[in-house]
Amino acid sequence: MLHDPKGGSFWFDAGAVCLDFAHTGGEGRYAVFETLHEPADLAEWLAQPSLGAAMTVPVTVRELTAAKALRQAIWDTAHAQAAGRPLPTGAVATINRAASTAPLVPELAAGGTTAGWAPPVRATQALSTLAREMIDLLSGPLSGRIRECAGDNCPLVFVDSSRPGARRWCAMERCGNRHKLRALRARRATEP
Numbered sequence: 067m068l069h070d071p072k073g074g075s076f077w078f079d080a081g082a083v084c085l086d087f088a089h090t091g092g093e094g095r096y097a098v099f100e101t102l103h104e105p106a107d108l109a110e111w112l113a114q115p116s117l118g119a120a121m122t123v124p125v126t127v128r129e130l131t132a133a134k135a136l137r138q139a140i141w142d143t144a145h146a147q148a149a150g151r152p153l154p155t156g157a158v159a160t161i162n163r164a165a166s167t168a169p170l171v172p173e174l175a176a177g178g179t180t181a182g183w184a185p186p187v188r189a190t191q192a193l194s195t196l197a198r199e200m201i202d203l204l205s206g207p208l209s210g211r212i213r214e215c216a217g218d219n220c221p222l223v224f225v226d227s228s229r230p231g232a233r234r235w236c237a238m239e240r241c242g243n244r245h246k247l248r249a250l251r252a253r254r255a256t257e258p
Contacts, residue, residue: 078237081225083116084200085212088140089222096221102137105130105189112192119170119192122185129189136164136193140200144223147204148214164197217241 080086090111091100102108105125113120139160143153170191173184183191203209203225211226215236222236235241 078222078224080223081227082199082203084140084196084203085144085223085225086116087111087196088137088144090137091134092141093138102130102134108133108189112189117192117195119183119187119195121189121192122187123189125189129193132164133189133193135160136197139164140196141223143200143204144212145214145221147209147212148223153204161197161200164193165201167191167194169194169198215241 078089080089089099090102091097102111105127108130109121109125112125139154139157142157143161146153146157167190170187171184172181174181203212208225208227211231213224213226213233214220215222215224216234217236218241220236220241224233224236226233
């Protein structure tokens, strides 16, 4: 669920946890969307169901800073890939640096029907897991399916996992409906 600082919220699935993470805030004009204000905010986001990494070691300010740098690198590389531009060298280096740390270690529950993360669960491990997912996304079969929303002034990026590869909107309920409404109004304005 994404929240607009002007009010309202909408369901958005970027198709990859690392891209969901890239939408937790940002720099410059995206600072109004910031959700990671303090280490506890990062711990809370990482524990959400998409990743489900409940920290067993408290998140530090240093890890929060590293998380924001990784988030920006994921954002920059995703937008470059979507636009068909070369990936920014600094962003790639940041992703590789985060991925070089040990990732989260999966652990099967005693009943054998559920899995979690083996303790200790640290933020650096979760960031490594996100960075590795981004590496897989950029270098794998879905790399050509990273898209930027076609909506006016909507910078959200997502993986188009639709069968025909024709997804255009971050969410049909938001940008898709806005586009359809504008097209309808334009048609009505030209009708006699």
